[in-house]
Amino acid sequence: MTSAFFRVWTTFLSAIVLAGVTWHAAIAGPAPRLCEPQGTTQDRPDDVPIRIHALDESPDQLDDGLPVSTLAAEGFSIAPIKEMVADLQNGTYRNVDGVLIARHGKLVFEGYFNGFDRSTKHETRSAFKSITSTLTGIALDQELISGVDVPISRFFQKNWPAASGDRELKDAITLADMLTMTPGFDAEEAFGAGPWRETAMWAAEDWIRFSLDIPMADQPGRQFRYSSATTFLIGVAVARAASLPLPEFAKANLFEPLGISNYCWTLSPKGHAIGMGSFYMLPRDMLKIGQLFLDGGSWNGRQIVSKEWVGQATQHLVDAVPPGTQSEKPATSGYGYQWWTYTPRSFEDPRVAYFFASGNGGQEIFVFPKLDMVVVFTGSNYDSPIAHRQPIQILNRSIFYSVL
Numbered sequence: 001m002t003s004a005f006f007r008v009w010t011t012f013l014s015a016i017v018l019a020g021v022t023w024h025a026a027i028a029g030p031a032p033r034l035c036e037p038q039g040t041t042q043d044r045p046d047d048v049p050i051r052i053h054a055l056d057e058s059p060d061q062l063d064d065g066l067p068v069s070t071l072a073a074e075g076f077s078i079a080p081i082k083e084m085v086a087d088l089q090n091g092t093y094r095n096v097d098g099v100l101i102a103r104h105g106k107l108v109f110e111g112y113f114n115g116f117d118r119s120t121k122h123e124t125r126s127a128f129k130s131i132t133s134t135l136t137g138i139a140l141d142q143e144l145i146s147g148v149d150v151p152i153s154r155f156f157q158k159n160w161p162a163a164s165g166d167r168e169l170k171d172a173i174t175l176a177d178m179l180t181m182t183p184g185f186d187a188e189e190a191f192g193a194g195p196w197r198e199t200a201m202w203a204a205e206d207w208i209r210f211s212l213d214i215p216m217a218d219q220p221g222r223q224f225r226y227s228s229a230t231t232f233l234i235g236v237a238v239a240r241a242a243s244l245p246l247p248e249f250a251k252a253n254l255f256e257p258l259g260i261s262n263y264c265w266t267l268s269p270k271g272h273a274i275g276m277g278s279f280y281m282l283p284r285d286m287l288k289i290g291q292l293f294l295d296g297g298s299w300n301g302r303q304i305v306s307k308e309w310v311g312q313a314t315q316h317l318v319d320a321v322p323p324g325t326q327s328e329k330p331a332t333s334g335y336g337y338q339w340w341t342y343t344p345r346s347f348e349d350p351r352v353a354y355f356f357a358s359g360n361g362g363q364e365i366f367v368f369p370k371l372d373m374v375v376v377f378t379g380s381n382y383d384s385p386i387a388h389r390q391p392i393q394i395l396n397r398s399i400f401y402s403v404l
Contacts, residue, residue, distance in 0.1 A: 032202065033271075035264040035280055050089060051118070052111040055082055059110035062118075065259040065300065066284060066291075069106035076101075076402045081109060084398035088113055093390050096362065097122060098283045098378040101399065102291060103371070107284070114380065121262060121280040122378040125359030129231045131254070131289060132275035133179060133338030135238050135246070137297075137309035138253045144241040148176035148337075152183070155237035159208050166216035177220040178234050179337040180318045181227065186217035190226035191322035198228045207232055207268040223326075224318050224335060228276040231338065232268075235275025246273035257304050258292065260285045277359060283378050289357070290365040290374035313337035314355040314367070349404065362387040366395070371403060 053059050055078050058068040071078055087093050088111070097116045101109040112118065124131075139145045152173045153160050161167060169184060177183045187197040197214060204210040211229035218225070239246040247265050255261065263285070266278035288299070293314060297305040316334030319326055320341075334341040341355045350370065357365040362379025375395065381387035 032269055032274070032278075033267040035266040035278060050111075050113055051116075052085060055085070055109075059107050062284075064284060066102075066288065067106045069104070069108050071101075071108045071402070074103040074106060074108050076103070076108065078402075080398045080402040084394055085111060087394075087398075093394065094386065095380040096377060096390060096394075097380055098376070099394070100283055100287050100376040102287055102374045103403070105291065105295070105372075107287065110284075112283075116378070118282065118284060119262075121264060121282055122286075122363070123277075123359075123361070124279050124281060124286065124363050125277045125361055125382075126228070126231075127286070127357040127359035127363040127365055128275065128277050128279040129228075129338045129359075130357035130365070131250075131279070132231055132235050132238070133313055134254060134289070134292075134305055135250055135275075136175070136179065136234060136337070137305045137313060139238050139241050139249075141306045141309065142242075142253075145175065145238075148179065149174050151175075152178055152233065152237065155240045156208065156212060156233075159212055161212055169216045169219060170212075173220045175234075175237065176337075178230050178237075179313075180221075181224050181230055181335060181338075182218075182221050182318055183225075183230055184216045184218040184220045184222065185214040185225060185227055185230065187214055187227035187229060188225045188323060189228060190320075193225075193323050201229055201232075205269050207270065207272065208236060217323075223323050224320055225323060226320075231276035232272075232274060234338075236272055238275075239273070246275060254304060257302060258285070258288045258299055260288065283376055286363075286365050286378075287374055287376045290367045290376065293355075294367050294369060294372070294374055309337075314339050314341065316341045316343055351404065352400065358388060360387060362391060364388070364391050366391075373403065375399060 055071060058070045061068050071081060088096055095114065097114050098112045100107065151171065152175055153171060161170060173183045186195060188194055189196055189198055201207055201210050211233050214229060235246050239249060242249045263279065263281040266274045268274060292299050292304060293310050296307040297303055297310045313336050315336045317336050318334065319331040320333045320335040321331050332343050332345060334343065339355045340358055342353065344350055344353050353370060354366050354368045356367060361382040362377055364377040366375040377391040379387060
């Protein structure tokens with residue numbers, strides 16, 4: 001099962017490394033306000049290269065809302081995890097900065113490498129898109145947005161493009177199209193099909209104008225075209241619906257309820273919070289997001305986002321395949337509302353079905369509902385094909401063997 005699983009996903013995950021490529025070097029003119037706090041990938045401690053607890057003991061219990069337990073108590077065999085740690089230490093896996101595993105709602109493994117530790121904020125890159133989706137769900141729950149079928153133009157009436165050849169197509173774009181990466185914009189940043197718009201967006205002064213002016217390539221709702229400009233517009237739409245800056249809305253409705261306080265936003269040149277990436281947070285807090293979704297949107301008995309939203313956001317709503325490669329048979333790789341999905345093939349163990357948030361460099365939040373498990377990876381393999389391949393290898397070779 002595991003070797004087949006790996007073969008299926010290697011091609012796909014190697015492709016999505018393109019999403020969220022490094023843009024900073026291309027910035028010219030009015031620059032975004034970048035968030036690169038001390039202790040992150042730009043300036044990290046290196047005095048203690050590896051930080052890990054004894055495998056027969058639980059991770060440290062902190063006052064952060066995460067219960068802890070031992071691997072053995074939650075059904076893991078220790079030997080495959082020990083092998084995983086050895087491979088992380090000896091260079092078999094490169095530039096993996098953190099691995100965290102929770103099962104049955106309890107953190108059972110926490111390891112940091114390459115000078116990182118639990119107090120080091122890590123860039124999330126495009127994994128943050130799934131958090132922006134969560135904020136959208138909260139706005140819908142609070143009836144700040146009437147539904148996912150609302151035209152996206154409603155949030156950009158002062159910015160909406162003037163009459164043009166593709167104006168009619170743009171008028172038809174809904175919030176649901178944006179969430180599923182099917183608005184029809186002529187932009188594609190996951191599979192290398194292009195055009196790549198993100199670098200030019202980072203060089204622009206007005207990101208809203210830039211994003212809305214992207215030409216149309218398809219009718220809305222027809223073709224998966226992954227684009228960071230799409231998610232940026234979603235974040236702006238949520239902020240406008242809430243009449244609050246996105247960081248304030250996120251703090252009050254998601255971060256504070258989950259006990260998330262150590263993080264940093266990046267802002268566009270005009271001061272809009274960037275909802276598609278460049279957000280720094282602690283790996284334990286990334287795990288909380290995964291656990292929130294595993295538990296149907298509930299955290300410590302409080303419903304943060306509706307169970308209905310969680311179910312819809314993490315469904316395979318569209319095939320996550322390059323433009324022009326769709327077939328009548330559904331793909332194993334899918335996309336919901338800014339969450340990636342994987343559906344095992346008939347010869348694979350159905351328990352490895354999962355959904356996940358994913359960002360360039362190896363930032364991953366994997367959620368396995370049938371295993372009651374969340375796995376988080378952080379990494380520094382930016383713009384590298386091994387960024388997403390290595391987490392899949394670790395899952396196949398160690399974590400699945402330990403728990404299945």
